Amino acid sequence: MIQEVKYIKLRDLVLWTENPRDPINADATDQDIVNRALDDNLSKWTLSKLAKEMGDYYDFSELPTVVMHGDKPVVYDGNRRIILGKIKYGLVTVPSGTNTHIPEFPYEIPCNVCSKKIALNNILRKHGDTGSWQPLERDIFLHKFMGEPKSSFLILDEDTSIITNNRHLNQRFVKEEIFKEDILKSLGFSFPKNRLSSVYSDEDAYTILMDISNKIETKEISTRKHRGKIIEILDPTSQRLVDQNKTNSFHPVNLNFKSSPNEKKQTHRQAERIPKIGNEIFGGKLYLRMGEVSNLYRDIVDLFKFYLNNSHKLSQTFPGIIRMSLRILCESAARDDNNKKLENYLKCYFSSAKLNLDRNIRTTLSNQNVTENSRSVTLFL
Numbered sequence: 001m002i003q004e005v006k007y008i009k010l011r012d013l014v015l016w017t018e019n020p021r022d023p024i025n026a027d028a029t030d031q032d033i034v035n036r037a038l039d040d041n042l043s044k045w046t047l048s049k050l051a052k053e054m055g056d057y058y059d060f061s062e063l064p065t066v067v068m069h070g071d072k073p074v075v076y077d078g079n080r081r082i083i084l085g086k087i088k089y090g091l092v093t094v095p096s097g098t099n100t101h102i103p104e105f106p107y108e109i110p111c112n113v114c115s116k117k118i119a120l121n122n123i124l125r126k127h128g129d130t131g132s133w134q135p136l137e138r139d140i141f142l143h144k145f146m147g148e149p150k151s152s153f154l155i156l157d158e159d160t161s162i163i164t165n166n167r168h169l170n171q172r173f174v175k176e177e178i179f180k181e182d183i184l185k186s187l188g189f190s191f192p193k194n195r196l197s198s199v200y201s202d203e204d205a206y207t208i209l210m211d212i213s214n215k216i217e218t219k220e221i222s223t224r225k226h227r228g229k230i231i232e233i234l235d236p237t238s239q240r241l242v243d244q245n246k247t248n249s250f251h252p253v254n255l256n257f258k259s260s261p262n263e264k265k266q267t268h269r270q271a272e273r274i275p276k277i278g279n280e281i282f283g284g285k286l287y288l289r290m291g292e293v294s295n296l297y298r299d300i301v302d303l304f305k306f307y308l309n310n311s312h313k314l315s316q317t318f319p320g321i322i323r324m325s326l327r328i329l330c331e332s333a334a335r336d337d338n339n340k341k342l343e344n345y346l347k348c349y350f351s352s353a354k355l356n357l358d359r360n361i362r363t364t365l366s367n368q369n370v371t372e373n374s375r376s377v378t379l380f381l
Contacts, residue, residue: 003114008066010085010107014074020123020133020141021045021079034083034092042167048101050080057104058085066111067119073111076119077126085109120145135175136163152181152191159196162209162257168217178212178221183230187212188242190250199248204241206255211238213257226290236287243285281322293336296329347372 015033017024022044024033037045064078075082086092088102114122124146127133133141136157142148150158153175157163163170169179177183181191187208188199198205211234215221226233231242281304288294303322307314327342334345350372354362 003112003118005063005110006066006113007108008073008111008113010082010089010109011091012073013064013066013082013086013109013111014069014072015079015082016074016076018144019079020127020137023140030086031092033079034086034094037080037083038094045080045083047080047084051084051102054081054084054103058106058109060106060110063110063112065119065122066113067116068113073113075111076116077123078111082109134170135172136170139175150194151175152184153179155191155194156184156189156196159253160209160255160257162213162255165257166213166217169213171216173223173227174216177228178216178230187230188245188248192250196253196255197250198253199245199250200241200253202254204245205253206257208234208238208241209255210257211235229290232294233290236289239287243287291336293329293333296325296332300325300329 015030017026017028017033019033022036022042024036037047040046058081062078062081064082065076066073067076068074083092084102085105085107087094088105089107112122124141128138128141135153139151139154143150143154153163156179163179184190189205190197200208212221212230215233220226221230221233231239234242281301282297286297288297300322303325307318307322311318330346331342334340334342337345337348340348354365357365
């Protein structure tokens with residue numbers, strides 16, 4: 001027997017505990033599965049919606065797919081419809097007041113009884129690429145039932161639960177454009193031997209992955225906004241961590257993302273100042289939030305590199321262009337800061353900026369009598 005249509009009583013049909021929509025413990029009963037479907041905390045079952053879509057009567061053209069496990073007919077596809085039938089005929093109990101209008105329903109259901117292989121192939125064809133499954137459920141099904149290797153998306157969730165506990169990450173574009181192997185490797189994560197490894201401490205790995213999650217949840221990264229820009233959109237703290245750890249060796253991580261953000265809070269700690277190396281504009285790399293100021297900063301860095309590499313060919317007045325670009329950068333930052341006037345902006349942050357300078361530069365400023373109240377601050381720009 002490959003496929004055969006058989007009429008089976010609702011009371012005899014057994015709900016599938018390994019349903020990719022929402023798998024449950026293998027020892028679970030039909031009542032356990034119905035309870036889970038009625039709770040529907042993750043909106044995966046939507047029984048009331050299905051009942052409305054079915055109309056006034058059960059459509060016999062939609063056959064449940066059934067596989068015989070010994071003498072038990074297990075429903076591989078069509079579990080939601082069978083749940084409605086079991087509720088209608090009182091074969092399972094539901095809380096009083098449950099508002100589920102169930103259409104006319106036969107007690108004996110025509111079913112496509114087939115081999116497990118045929119059932120799985122049919123399920124994949126019907127649900128694999130139609131959008132009825134989310135990416136994580138599809139990857140679990142392909143690995144568990146179709147023998148395909150684990151995807152990096154699946155490994156990431158198995159080792160951290162970040163996708164399971166952050167539903168906004170279970171999207172196709174996140175899987176294909178963000179949590180894919182080459183992008184994650186550029187961020188300091190890899191998957192040797194089907195395990196998640198990183199170049200970071202567990203605390204720092206958590207910070208970076210949670211930062212990405214937050215950016216997706218707030219739609220700072222989406223199919224329409226900042227698409228393809230991952231490192232650039234991260235918080236300065238995360239950008240610094242990526243830059244400082246990129247030469248480290250990979251090692252297994254031990255992370256567990258909880259559904260409640262209060263269970264483990266993201267830790268932002270200030271990294272040590274990076275020593276100045278050679279002639280670097282701004283005294284070293286800065287880590288800025290994505291936006292106009294960050295874009296200008298990157299342009300100025302590139303302009304300075306161009307000057308260093310081509311100074312023998314450029315005129316002696318070329319540094320004046322860099323000087324002018326620094327003023328434009330400060331004006332842009334002042335606009336971002338509640339549209340402050342340039343002079344007020346420079347005075348406001350002079351002291352805190354000076355604290356981040358090394359001793360030699362602070363001595364130079366002192367020798368030149370540059371203070372927050374001196375005209376040298378604005379005249380320099």
